[in-house]
Amino acid sequence: MRALAWHGRHDVRVDTVDDPEIVNRRDAIIKVTSTAICGSDLHLYDGYIPTMKAGDILGHEFMGEVVEVGPGSTLKKGQRVVVPFTIACGSCYHCGKQQFSACDNGNPADNQDIAEKLYGQPMSGLFGYSHMTGGYAGGQAEYVRVPYSDVGPIVIPDGVDDDKVLFLSDILPTGWQAAENADIEPGDTVAVWGCGPVGLFAVQSAFLMGAARVIAIDHFPKRLELARRFGAETINFEETATYDALMQMTGGIGPDACIDSVGLEAHGLFVDNVVDQIKKSTFLGTDRIHSIRQAIVACRKGGRVSMPAVYGGIVDKFPLGALMEKGLTLKTGQTHVQRYLPGLLNAIMEEKIDTTFLISHRMPLEQGAEAYRMFHDEQNDVTKIVLKPGMASAAAATA
Amino acid sequence: MTDGATNSGQDDAPLATSKHGDPAGETGGRMRETAGDQITSRAVTINRPRTELYAYWRDFANLATFMENVERIDVKDATTSHWVVAAPAGKTVEWDALVTEDEAGSLIAWESAPGADVPNSGRIEFVEAQGGRGTVVTATILYDPPAGVVGKIVAKLFQREPAIQARRDLRRFKQLMETGEISTNAMNPAQAAAKEV
Ligand SMILES: NC(=O)c1ccc[n+]([C@@H]2O[C@H](COP(=O)([O-])OP(=O)(O)OC[C@H]3O[C@@H](n4cnc5c(N)ncnc54)[C@H](O)[C@@H]3O)[C@@H](O)[C@H]2O)c1
Ligand SMILES: [Zn+2]
Ligand SMILES: [Zn+2]
Numbered sequence: 001m002r003a004l005a006w007h008g009r010h011d012v013r014v015d016t017v018d019d020p021e022i023v024n025r026r027d028a029i030i031k032v033t034s035t036a037i038c039g040s041d042l043h044l045y046d047g048y049i050p051t052m053k054a055g056d057i058l059g060h061e062f063m064g065e066v067v068e069v070g071p072g073s074t075l076k077k078g079q080r081v082v083v084p085f086t087i088a089c090g091s092c093y094h095c096g097k098q099q100f101s102a103c104d105n106g107n108p109a110d111n112q113d114i115a116e117k118l119y120g121q122p123m124s125g126l127f128g129y130s131h132m133t134g135g136y137a138g139g140q141a142e143y144v145r146v147p148y149s150d151v152g153p154i155v156i157p158d159g160v161d162d163d164k165v166l167f168l169s170d171i172l173p174t175g176w177q178a179a180e181n182a183d184i185e186p187g188d189t190v191a192v193w194g195c196g197p198v199g200l201f202a203v204q205s206a207f208l209m210g211a212a213r214v215i216a217i218d219h220f221p222k223r224l225e226l227a228r229r230f231g232a233e234t235i236n237f238e239e240t241a242t243y244d245a246l247m248q249m250t251g252g253i254g255p256d257a258c259i260d261s262v263g264l265e266a267h268g269l270f271v272d273n274v275v276d277q278i279k280k281s282t283f284l285g286t287d288r289i290h291s292i293r294q295a296i297v298a299c300r301k302g303g304r305v306s307m308p309a310v311y312g313g314i315v316d317k318f319p320l321g322a323l324m325e326k327g328l329t330l331k332t333g334q335t336h337v338q339r340y341l342p343g344l345l346n347a348i349m350e351e352k353i354d355t356t357f358l359i360s361h362r363m364p365l366e367q368g369a370e371a372y373r374m375f376h377d378e379q380n381d382v383t384k385i386v387l388k389p390g391m392a393s394a395a396a397a398t399a
Numbered sequence: 400m401t402d403g404a405t406n407s408g409q410d411d412a413p414l415a416t417s418k419h420g421d422p423a424g425e426t427g428g429r430m431r432e433t434a435g436d437q438i439t440s441r442a443v444t445i446n447r448p449r450t451e452l453y454a455y456w457r458d459f460a461n462l463a464t465f466m467e468n469v470e471r472i473d474v475k476d477a478t479t480s481h482w483v484v485a486a487p488a489g490k491t492v493e494w495d496a497l498v499t500e501d502e503a504g505s506l507i508a509w510e511s512a513p514g515a516d517v518p519n520s521g522r523i524e525f526v527e528a529q530g531g532r533g534t535v536v537t538a539t540i541l542y543d544p545p546a547g548v549v550g551k552i553v554a555k556l557f558q559r560e561p562a563i564q565a566r567r568d569l570r571r572f573k574q575l576m577e578t579g580e581i582s583t584n585a586m587n588p589a590q591a592a593a594k595e596v
Contacts, residue, residue, distance in 0.1 A: 020587065021586065021587040022588075023583055023586075023587065023591045024580040024582075025580055026580060072579065089574075090578075091577045091578050092577050093444070093532050093533070105573065105574045105578050106582060107582065108581075108582045108583050109568075109574065109582070110567055111584070112570060113563070113567075125582065134582075134584050137584070137586055145586060147583075
């Protein structure tokens with residue numbers, strides 16, 4: 001089959017590799033019809049996530065048709081499914097508590113060592129996201145082997161477009177969980193750092209959960225425009241000082257809840273960010289944490305900070321004092337995707353959540369390398385790229 | 400930094416390994432005590448009843464399913480089993496093991512028969528976990544690295560960090576018991592058999 005593989009920093013290629021086969025009883029093989037590139041993939045592309053190996057197949061946001069099932073799968077050939085990016089067994093203690101990204105078993109035994117050492121305990125497996133999270137081949141490919149297919153994938157009713165449901169695999173539940181973790185109360189002002197896919201779904205989710213106002217922060221005009229489409233007020237951090245603007249907009253109180261959906265590659269020439277950048281380039285530190293610092297400092301006393309953004313390592317200049325003195329609550333985590341699927345599928349079907357607005361480009365899988373370059377270099381115009389394995393190159397279309 | 404497997408093996412600090420000279424009694428209970436013994440012990444909580452876990456383990460033939468180095472274990476009678484373990488360069492090491500303690504539902508201890516190339520013993524305990532979380536399984540493996548050239552080759556196999564081996568084997572045991580299968584990132588059955596990381 002054809003699959004998009006990581007070969008190093010800013011080097012991804014579409015390779016020909018063996019088709020996956022059923023290995024375990026609960027496996028299914030999915031023929032991918034749509035697969036997206038995520039902001040998380042950019043962290044791999046930029047070489048910030050350790051334990052990648054040349055040839056690793058990328059992609060954790062995908063859906064397709066069931067073409068083969070193991071005897072322990074509950075899926076049937078021909079069904080269309082969206083697959084969660086978290087690989088969870090459904091039977092361990094954490095799965096029982098619906099903490100699927102903390103599944104004890106989704107990550108193979110040998111791969112758990114690094115995460116155990118780094119984080120104290122290993123987390124679940126993830127598709128296409130380094131060997132620390134399992135070394136699983138990802139979904140930017142024609143076919144994928146999906147373990148524990150009886151608990152992960154959600155079956156999509158006939159006649160519903162891929163574009164409408166694809167984002168159930170990650171960014172929609174991630175934006176939703178981000179808002180849920182912000183414990184929004186009626187009348188709240190919620191500030192969202194980052195108007196990428198995660199931030200934009202967090203904006204929609206925050207309104208659905210009763211926020212009176214949502215303030216979205218970014219520096220790409222087109223992404224800010226999308227946030228405004230959903231009713232958010234916006235701050236362009238290149239034009240206005242974010243903290244000052246937030247204080248003014250909230251009458252000196254600060255936002256009741258702050259959501260960091262930027263992550264370890266924060267942009268901007270802020271002093272702390274530049275220092276982080278130097279440390280990163282000299283291997284003294286790996287994460288640029290400007291946005292979470294700012295979220296904590298801006299948040300109102302007694303407020304909530306939600307951090308869907310991905311960070312990987314140990315950081316410094318973290319405003320622990322502000323967190324403590326102001327009595328803030330901080331919630332975070334990889335998304336427990338499986339927990340949200342039925343509810344969010346309903347919300348899509350009832351048209352309470354708009355998902356298709358996000359897609360700026362649809363391209364053949366064969367043009368995967370170009371797609372990564374575009375998503376990386378042209379963030380203003382490129383909000384989300386969906387790769388289609390079946391699509392002819394000539395038919396490459398821009399939405 | 401690209402190879403996860405290698406990284407993990409390099410500077411590993413086993414959770415509960417007492418090296419040369421530590422009294423075996425500290426972690427090994429009633430196990431043999433010799434000056435050169437190495438002990439490794441680790442606990443894992445498995446979301447299944449302890450009788451079920453005990454029963455699976457008590458049939459020693461099952462252990463090869465999740466113990467990576469063990470090629471096969473033949474059960475000879477109620478207390479004796481024959482272990483065939485993969486060694487470097489395609490060789491195998493074999494020995495008989497005898498069950499020395501057996502408490503239904505809670506404890507199994509075994510020990511290699513006299514004359515084994517690598518005298519070793521193991522002990523596994525099953526204790527009900529609090530809060531309905533299943534069973535706390537504690538495994539303790541004790542082995543005595545042999546001297547001499549042949550001994551060195553054999554020991555290499557064990558010294559491939561016994562603590563790493565033990566914790567990975569225990570994770571596989573947990574996976575098998577909780578999910579009915581052993582998680583793998585293999586793309587096909589052949590890769591799975593080759594046990595790639
Ligand atoms: N928790 C999870 O399970 C999960 C799932 C998916 C993605 N993520 C993470 O969420 C984050 C966002 O993902 P995405 O797909 O939306 O990524 P993205 O790269 O498309 O979007 C990030 C946005 O943040 C903006 N930004 C950069 N610096 C900023 C700053 N200083 N202030 C305000 N905005 C700034 C960028 O301009 C960009 O629009 C990433 O870290 C990703 O890894 C987490
Ligand atoms: Zn993603
Ligand atoms: Zn689980």
